[in-house]
Structure formats: C-alpha cells, structure tokens
Amino acid sequence: MGATDGRSGTAALPGMADVARTVTTSEFEGVTFHEVLCKSALNHVPAAASLPFTWTINPYRGCTHACTYCFARATHEYLEFDAGADFDSQIVVKTNVAAVLRRELRRASWKGETVALGTNTDPYQRAEGRYRLMPGIIGALADSRTPMSILTKGTLLQRDLPLLATAATMVPVSVSVSLALLDPELHATLEPGAPKPAARIALIRAVAAAGFDCHVMAAPIIPYLTDDIASLRALFAAVAEAGASGVTAFPLNLTGRYRGWFLAWLTRNHPALVRRYRTLYGSSGLVSPEYRAHLRARTEPLAEEFGLNGDPLADGPTALGGRYALAPEPRSRGATAAMLQGALF
Numbered sequence: 001m002g003a004t005d006g007r008s009g010t011a012a013l014p015g016m017a018d019v020a021r022t023v024t025t026s027e028f029e030g031v032t033f034h035e036v037l038c039k040s041a042l043n044h045v046p047a048a049a050s051l052p053f054t055w056t057i058n059p060y061r062g063c064t065h066a067c068t069y070c071f072a073r074a075t076h077e078y079l080e081f082d083a084g085a086d087f088d089s090q091i092v093v094k095t096n097v098a099a100v101l102r103r104e105l106r107r108a109s110w111k112g113e114t115v116a117l118g119t120n121t122d123p124y125q126r127a128e129g130r131y132r133l134m135p136g137i138i139g140a141l142a143d144s145r146t147p148m149s150i151l152t153k154g155t156l157l158q159r160d161l162p163l164l165a166t167a168a169t170m171v172p173v174s175v176s177v178s179l180a181l182l183d184p185e186l187h188a189t190l191e192p193g194a195p196k197p198a199a200r201i202a203l204i205r206a207v208a209a210a211g212f213d214c215h216v217m218a219a220p221i222i223p224y225l226t227d228d229i230a231s232l233r234a235l236f237a238a239v240a241e242a243g244a245s246g247v248t249a250f251p252l253n254l255t256g257r258y259r260g261w262f263l264a265w266l267t268r269n270h271p272a273l274v275r276r277y278r279t280l281y282g283s284s285g286l287v288s289p290e291y292r293a294h295l296r297a298r299t300e301p302l303a304e305e306f307g308l309n310g311d312p313l314a315d316g317p318t319a320l321g322g323r324y325a326l327a328p329e330p331r332s333r334g335a336t337a338a339m340l341q342g343a344l345f
C-alpha cells in the first residue's frame, strides 16, 4: 500500500452505516475511499427483474473503471454523490463484507441460491488490489455451498483464479469477462480506468486456461463506433481465439441518468455523431427495432462462425445471460437499467 492519509470520521452515507474512515493514497491519485461497515452483504433481486440470479453482492460502490456508458452511475446519487466524476472517484468500500456475508449464509433461511458479483459495480476494480475483499467473499460462498457467478473487466481476477478453481470443486462457479471493443484509442476515452482490451483478452485466456467456460459480455456495442462489421469480426475472432466459450452482445441503451454523462462524452469526442444519436435514440433512450435487427444480422453469423454458441448455462448461470444472445428488447423505457439498479441495492 502507498502512503495513506487516513482520516477517521462518522459522517453517514445515506442507507449505509457510518463511514469508519476516509482514505486517500498516493497509489490512487484523485480517488477517495470511504470505508464503511455494512449492515448486510446480500442484496435480493426482485423476481420482476427476470434476471438469472436472485442475489447479488457489491463489495464496492462507485467504480474507478470509469466507463462513460455505465448504467450504475445513477446509484451513486442515492449516496448523495454525483453520477459523473464522483462515481469514478468516490469509492465506497464495505470493509466487513466477508464477515457479514458469512453471518448471513449461516441463517437457516438461506437456500443456497446463486449469488452474482459484478452486476452493478466491478468487484475487481483497482480498489480490490488494496482491499482484497473478494477472497473472503469467494471463501464464504464456497464454504456454504453457494453457487456464484462473476462478471468483470478487472485483470485482478487472475489473482483469485486458483481460489475460484478450488471453489469450483465445491459449487458451480461461472466467470464472465466484459469486453466490447478492441480499439485502444476508443478504449482510452470511453472506459479510461478499465484494463486495456489486450489485457482483457489475456484475462479471457487465463480464465479458460484455469478450466472455466469463459463467457464474454460484448456490451454495450456503441452505435457507429464499434458496430461496424470489421470491428465486430475482430472482436469475436479475438475472444474466440483466446478461448471464450460464448458471447452475449447488446447495444448501448441510454435510458438512465448516465445518458447525459455519455452524451457529453460523445459531444466532446465525436460531435459529428450527436445528430445521428438523436435520431437513433429519440426520446425513448432505446435503439430502434431496425437497428437491433441490423446488429443481430451482424453478430449472429459471427458467433456461429467463431463457435461462440457454447452453453455455459448447462453447468450454472452466467452473470447476465448464458449462451450467445443479442439481449432481448427491454420491456419498457428504462426497464433494463431500472431492473438492474433496483435489484442491486
């Protein structure tokens, strides 16, 4: 750990226990960690969300991966932070999450349903290198015979692959990596804090080499920037070559409060596209059915060509889907983001 300027405090975050400590460190320039003692670790997902998991754990809130399109941004406003720069830099750390989880898993009422990690903020964001919360969570889930699924962009996952391999001898463990583009320049502005695409290809390779079916979330596909046939072909080819078993793709939605943050990025970086986005998304924040059909016509043949129709669902649920799929149309405006956001906290 780098030098730490730890300040004790008892300022409350809404819905959270008191902040035990606020930390800045030279290792994480511009980032403030708010260490909290959480009251619960498991979040119940409402049945209405129709997601392939019933419980989630979010050891962190906020995410230094800083993806401009991140739908979880709005959840930071519940903590009275903003959904823009604060989401990227004001990171809430549930330092006691593993101990609280063990207590919850001991309850007689616990049915051992699958627990998903990485469905809102990334459990292997850079903070995990400092706080090491995931080994305790994985151990608690495995010891209680609770299946788990993990979705991440974080190469830190590699550190825990041996632990996950051991857990997989006891319970179903599903591992998915999020990667929707290969262009390093686009990555640098669109998801500036996340590991580079090449590093995530290496992560997919490592996950597969550790014996897991590695599912890839190729999402979101960004209209007019990452949806051309050459980019999609390169992406599908690269993940297949790295050993991915399947792909789930879906286009960017702009249904939540992250819409303004993303559109500000678009205006700064690709002003010529702003008018086309207005036409494509209208007031609904969803791409048109014609666009979806157009994207499907590109991705389905690629999945077939590169053998990405594996069925990881056979051994357990993946984080947000299973075999290759162009995710279904949300049922109503904002439904997908709302379902997820409502599910996770």
Ligand code: SF4
Pocket: 063, 064, 065, 066, 067, 069, 070, 071, 072, 120, 121, 122, 153, 191, 194
């Ligand atoms: S890695 Fe996931 S949680 Fe983190 S900012 Fe990107 S989309 Fe959001």
